[in-house]
Amino acid sequence: MRKHLPLNALRAFEASARHLSFTKAGLELRVTQTAISHQVKQLEEMLGSSLFRRLPRGLTLTDEGLALFPVLADAFSRISGAIERIEAKETREVVTVGCVGTFATGWLLQRLDRFRHSHPYVDLRLLTNNNRVDIAGDGLDLALRFGDGSWHGTEAIHLMAAPLSAVCHPDIAARLRNPADLVGQNLLRSYRAEEWPLWFAVAGAPCPMIQGPIFDSSLAMAETAARGVGIALVPIAMFRREVETGRLARPFSAEVAAGSYWLTWLKSKELTAGMCAFRDWLVDAVRTDTPSGALRTVSEGPGNPIKRAQRIRGKQRA
Incomplete structure (x- = not known):
């Protein structure tokens, strides 16, 4: 019983x-x-x-x-x-979304007013993070994350690719002629140690020993690079404004695919009307504003693009 x-x-x-x-x-x-x-x-x-x-x-x-x-x-x-809604005598639904800070400032925030106007009944609560998130523990309904889409116990919709490119202060960029010139430069690193080696492999140059400071945020790395402290490897699509205004320069065209942006939620969570509204609006906005978004849905991910790139790199060396 x-x-x-x-x-x-x-x-x-x-x-x-x-x-x-x-x-x-x-x-x-x-x-x-x-x-x-x-x-x-x-x-x-x-x-x-x-x-x-x-x-x-x-x-x-x-x-x-x-x-x-x-x-x-x-x-x-x-x-x-x-x-809360009963006590407030309102019918608005609270939807709590966690978002990696780079995607929030580089893409999402400038479009949120469109969502507010089209879905006035959704009370959206946005919590930014450095991509290390616990959906259940943090009380999130949805999470916008960077990676390969392979997070245990989650459903995930691929939003857009986020290739990494080197950026720095324009004065430093003016002194760089080819990727080999980065030897001896202060290369700023994320906690994903394989990104610079993969970038050098794509750029066709040997990877030097990298001993620059380690960051947990692309925003902090880009800001450090803009101040002339070093060269950062960042998702370039999120920093177009900084490049266009000349605050950052992109000395080389080489890009490496080390991950994408995804919308995720727990498999165990039933989607509410508000969650579906935000999901559908986001998918439509990405499709409209980023035609190459290549949207797809996965459960626990399609495989790791970093490992895939490492395999390609190994074949190139063989």
């Missing part, structure tokens, strides 16, 4: 899973750490499965906990949103 699980225990588990801490969950729910621990233990006994591994310095989720957490997080988020 199906068990009737206590709501307080489910809430205690969801908060504990989000914080990976009984103490922080207790502070959020305004009860003691002991009460949270007891409620979670009660839930585990009713389910006949452990949901957490108790470690000396915190918690980790078991496979059962990982399966249950996003479902509960989504359910509590929907309940909270419905209550």
Whole structure:
């Protein structure tokens, strides 16, 4: 017979899973750490499965906990949103979208007013990030990300390719004649270490030892390059304005395909009317403004273009 699980225990588990801490969950729910621990233990006994591994310095989720957490997080988020709308006596639907900052500033923000006018009932909440995102943990409905589309447990729609190109201050660009001139220059790096080697392979030049600073954001890299500190490798389509105004220069035409921009959401999440509205508007905007977007939908991705490029590079060396 199906068990009737206590709501307080489910809430205690969801908060504990989000914080990976009984103490922080207790502070959020305004009860003691002991009460949270007891409620979670009660839930585990009713389910006949452990949901957490108790470690000396915190918690980790078991496979059962990982399966249950996003479902509960989504359910509590929907309940909270419905209550907010009832209390506010409005019918607007809140849609929370996480977006990598480069795509937000380079493409999305200048078009959001179009979405607002065409979908006034959607209360869009945009949270920018550096491409490291936890859709369930961050309470997101949708996430705009850079990569290969292969994220576990997600559906993904390919929006547009984002080839990387070298950019720098115009004064530095004036001194560069060919890619080999980059030897000895300060090459700014992202946390994806393979990008510069792939770019040099495409440019037909040997890759030097790269020891420049590492960034977690293309925006920060581009700003550093614009200040004359080094050469950055960035998704050039997101920095057209900076190149057109002369704040950044593009010394070489070589580009490397190291990823694309994708719209993603959890497979376990049922799409609401507002989520579908944003998805359909975004797909249409990309198709209209970026004819080469090559939209397609995947589940857990089509394969890694970086690895594909590495295989090509290996064949070239052979």
